[in-house]
Amino acid sequence: MNLPKIPLADWIETIEKWLENNLGPFFDIISAIIGGTVNGLDDVLRGLPALVIIAVFVVLAWFLGKWKLALFTAIGLLIIENLGLWGPTMQTLALVLTAAIISVVIGVPIGILCARSNAMQRIFTPLLDFMQTMPAFVYLLPAVTFFRLGVVPGVISSIIFAIPPTIRLTNLGIRQVPGELVEAADAFGSTPLQKLFKLQLPIAVPTIMAGINQTIMLSLSMVVIASMIGAQGVGEYVYRAVTQGRTGVGFEAGLAIVILAIILDRLTQKVVQRTEKQS
């Protein structure tokens, strides 16, 4: 093969440079929004005494699930507190919640667009596949170029990795609304927006919630990677333990992530079940 190599790497870097030079103010705005959200959540989560936060979670678990979930939540969070990982775990939670909130805010409308137009769906499907399969480390680099080190590029890369399920399942949920119901809504003279808000979204809620649940889980799986570019939190402890070869510390921090993951997963699943029951 004597064909010259396609200079793909050069192209990408040229694009990166161009974006950095020309869209700087735009990235600053995004950075301010994301940074503000993470810090705001972080201030609340770490500003309040650990026991208050634990109590809030336990009540939420009690309300959504049963006493078993409440008990697990209480014990799990107390273990984290006991291991001395409360602060970093709350930092991680702030990061994950920010990524999840932004994913929902962006992902649900995109999912709705995809559901309403086959052309949009055809554009987004390969894009989402690309976002999910491209190794996450690869888009850490441009994220750092645009947003510098810290929590913001961590949130950005978490969003890129975690947003696809929300988009896909919003699209699916709306498309799965039975044709006869859509027909009925049309037959009574609904406008497209009335149809969306009075019929399609309410019926799609359980499916959309399942997507949000996956988005949260995926962004949690990004915390260790995000810590490599300076996102603080419990992921940082894992990363440090790995580089220093300290199995015990790594295990403790890993356990904190697992506990947080299980609690968030069960809580959002309970929300899914509730919405399913309603419809």
Next chain:
Amino acid sequence: MAILEAKKLTKIFGDDPKKAIPLLEKGWSKEKILRETKLTVGVNQADFTIESGQIFVIMGLSGSGKSTLVRLLNRLIEPTTGQLLFNGNDVLKMNAEQLRQYRRKNIGMVFQKFALFPHRTVIQNIEYGLEVQGIDKKKRREMAMESLKLVGLSGYENSYPHQLSGGMQQRVGLARGLANDPEVLLMDEAFSALDPLIRKDMQDELLELQTKMKKTIVFITHDLDEALRIGDQIALMKDGSIVQIGTPEEILMQPANKYVERFVEDVDLSKVLTASHAMEKAETITIDKGPRVALQFMRDRGVSSLYVVDRSMKLLGLVSAEDASAALKEAKGLEDVMQKEVPVTSPDSLLNELFELMGGAKLPVAVTDDTGRLRGVVIKGAVLAALAGNGNSLLDGGDSNESA
């Protein structure tokens, strides 16, 4: 007055559907068009007029295009060509907003599988059509409750659809269709998913509602019995075309072609034909005549009994030759000897309701209208002839009787 009028209303499915229009006009069949052009003919140049206050039944087997046709009427499916007039306004020329208003105010719909919104309560389902119009909450709740009462489901307003039986769910569907008081109600196989007993109840209730509310109803069904039972006019469809339009009697007695004939051959005529179809002219005598005249009449007309009526043809009784002879001997009037207990029925009673009446009695059954006037008489032979499908002569007989 015509409320809906379709002229050459056509729906072709596929890419570039207009291509098939000249072929349809040339009279190509649905099959041939599919083979040559890959286009599917949904509805082929349907022409019909629906009168206000009528139950217009569109009947056909599955795939005959009836569900497509009904959806052309509110443009849930966009017609390819043709004209559709609602009270003289061209429905196909309406823009999106006008179409929405037409659907909101003029034309309601009831669906085969109910299509109730599962996340809404019964009352929220019923008020959906009012809600999208922006009617305020209190007013629309009132209207919806009224509609719920109409279908006999008061008390269930806060239930969810899945908590109700099929029959109840379809009542909710019906209430939803009626809530905004549309002039026309489209019912797409509305009772097909219900079991037979409930279905019959619903048919009865629909007829009752229709008498009360004077709605125009377009009713789709694949069930001939149902069509005959509730239809004022029936349009029979095959392969997207309307094969015949007529009253139930016309469809049964004068099938337009072999297809219709085969379709109706298994019908239990006794459940369709009424006394007025089988009745013959009754031999009568007015009450002021004497027994001698009565006997003379019987001799002249070759009968053994006469119905006694007053001057306005009101039925009073029956006098036989023996009765008349006895009256003559004892010098009495007809009034004293006539039999006052005569089997009587109304012109609208179905023949199968007459069987019992006729089986027991030696006398023929007199047919009187609701003012008690004698319209004709049903004898056993005529019923058998009617059930044997001796169509044309019967219809003619029926007509002449009515004019007599």
